[in-house]
Amino acid sequence: MENLFFRHNDNLFVLKKKKVPQSFAFEDLKTPIEIQKIVISPLKFTSEKFVHDALSQIQKENTVSNALVSAQKALDVLQSLDIFRTASISFDSKSKFPFFRDRGCKMNVLIEEKKKGPNLHLSGGVSGDGMSINASSRYNNIFGKGERFDITADLMKNSNSFFLNFTKPILSKTKLGAYGINFGIFNFLRDNQNTTFKEKVNGFSLTLSNQLLRNYYVKKIFGIGHNTGLHTLNYSFELREICKLDDVASWEIREESGASFKSLLSYDFALDKRDNACFPSKGFFVHTSNKIAGLGLGTKFFKTETRAQVHFPLLKDISLGLIGHCGLVTPFSKKGKVGILDRFYKGGPLPIRGIDGNSLGHKIQREPKSEKEKSPFDYFGGDAYGFFTSLLTYKLPFFKDKGVNLGAQMFLTSGNLVSATSGEGSYFSKFKKIFTKRKTTAGIGIAAYLGGNRVELNYSIPVKNINRKIKNPIFLINLDID
Known part of the structure; x- marks a missing residue:
């Protein structure tokens, strides 16, 4: 207050x-x-x-x-x-x-x-991967100057993570503003969707940001800074390992298995001028992320991504949003290679609704894990992507007096993820695939503002099936942070 x-x-x-x-x-x-x-x-x-x-x-x-x-x-x-x-x-x-x-x-x-002592929060849930438990503890204002110490752990059936962070605010003497310097140590085991291996990561990071938010992880991952420019400079060093391969994993994955180093310097900028982060009716949002790997040991590449939105009011409580996502990762040298862990993996809620998670890009057919699995593939992601979404939103009047925000939406998304820096052919011919072999989905859904996030319930279908018998509609619940 x-x-x-x-x-x-x-x-x-x-x-x-x-x-x-x-x-x-x-x-x-x-x-x-x-x-x-x-x-x-x-x-x-x-x-x-x-x-x-x-x-x-x-x-x-x-x-x-x-x-x-x-x-x-x-x-x-x-x-x-x-x-x-x-x-x-x-x-x-x-x-x-x-x-x-x-x-x-x-x-x-x-x-x-607020009280200075530590606080502990426990939460849990059940998903397709089984039960998950999240535990976090924060010690505020350690030395009386806004310092913060966080410990977060996520325990799941197929994926575990552990983060330790120390944040120190720095007040600007030339203008009103707060800078934050954050040191973090992390360890996690990740089981990505539609893969036949697990990724184990140990490392540390050092981050300097010109804005402090209460939820540091949302800020770090998505770079969201409402109504202000956000600059974030980060250095991280990771020891990564492709491990715990399934028996049916393809030879291409087995060839890259084992440990590798990544030394990464990244810069993020975000500018949010939307009138509402969850249900915008006007304004724009842009976020860019640029990464250079290879400052020291490990893999060497350049990676850039940009997300942008612009929203226009049409009628009362009805607005049109135009949303774009694009990205490119390329090695420093012509003979270099971008490994499996550093490519883009797209599908799922963002940036394209109605597509299974990580299922776009290069893939190789493999043996099924079980008799129920049909036409199984190992997915290798891609080096470049581009997606464009047109979103028509209507703010529903229900439960407004109770502080609940609901919206009905119609969407059309088109784009693709391609391999741009490997294989034969020119760069132009590879990027051309984003448009000539684009994936397109359309659908309707309901969006709600819950717990500080936009949650969607969508019914999506591939556009190519609209004039035929619809064989593969997707009924999807997703969390949209855009």
């Missing part, structure tokens, strides 16, 4: 976020102001100097309007640290109307801190 307060004599005016109270006249916002003193409520776990540094820019402002803008930014920074339950700022002036006629005023900062 964030509010700004202006108190004059015995009157208290509350300025809610991005709204101007009726008691304020436009001329009052232009009135000169001089903040003579900053008073911070007693703090038990947090350094007062650390909080004061976050507020120092406000004291430099010379008008009510500028002080108001800086105070709101400071509140956003303090709340992003996830160490305070509430934070509010009040400007206390003895002047009568118009406000701040004598310029001098005192700024009061009221903060309610």
Whole structure:
């Protein structure tokens, strides 16, 4: 909860976020102001100097309007640290109307801190792979300057992971903003869909980001930064292993099995100007990711990906979204090779609805794992992809009064994943396959905003089957973070 307060004599005016109270006249916002003193409520776990540094820019402002803008930014920074339950700022002036006629005023900062000790969260679920258990623990504000220590573990039947992270916020002295430096150690065993091997990874990462979010993992993986530019610089070093091969695994997979190193430097940028991250009706979103591997030991390649959206309102509660995804990975040298673990694997909810996970791209037929498995393949992913989606959304009026957001949608997606840097033929002929041999799906569905994420229930069919008997419709529930 964030509010700004202006108190004059015995009157208290509350300025809610991005709204101007009726008691304020436009001329009052232009009135000169001089903040003579900053008073911070007693703090038990947090350094007062650390909080004061976050507020120092406000004291430099010379008008009510500028002080108001800086105070709101400071509140956003303090709340992003996830160490305070509430934070509010009040400007206390003895002047009568118009406000701040004598310029001098005192700024009061009221903060309610969260407990400093560790907390433990346990959750579980049941899926096609069996039961899964997630355990996480966070220790906030370790040294009183917003530091954070996280431990997360996911235990599943075929895939396990362990993450250890330390995050240190750094407050900018030149402008209001928070930078975060994060050190992480991780270990996980992954069983990707439609593969006949498991991937074991041990490594560490160092990340510098210009914005802190409460959910660090969502930020790191998807690079989402609402209404602001997000820059993330990351270095990671991994020891990877293709292991636990199935008896029916193809020779091409067995040839790449074993351990390998990856030293990776990556830069991500995201800009989100949508009016709503879950059900946007206007605005745009863009996210780019560029990676260079081979700074030291291990495999050497360059990898780039871009996601973009633009949304247009058509009628009341009806909007059209145009969404694009593209990517390319290529080795540094002509004789180089991009391994199985570093290629793109597409299918499933994103970026193309109605296609089985990881089932696009290069594939080789193999022996079936069981009698029930028909036409089995080993999937090897691809080196380049491009997908385009047209999405028509209607916000449903049901349960609005209960704070539930629902939307009906129609979609058409087309594109493909191809092998662009291996085999015979020119680059142009390989990229041409994205368009000439594109996969296209269409469908309808329901989308809901649950737990901070967009969840969809879709009925998808391949477009080529629309004029025939529909043999392979796909009824799919997916989690869409776009």
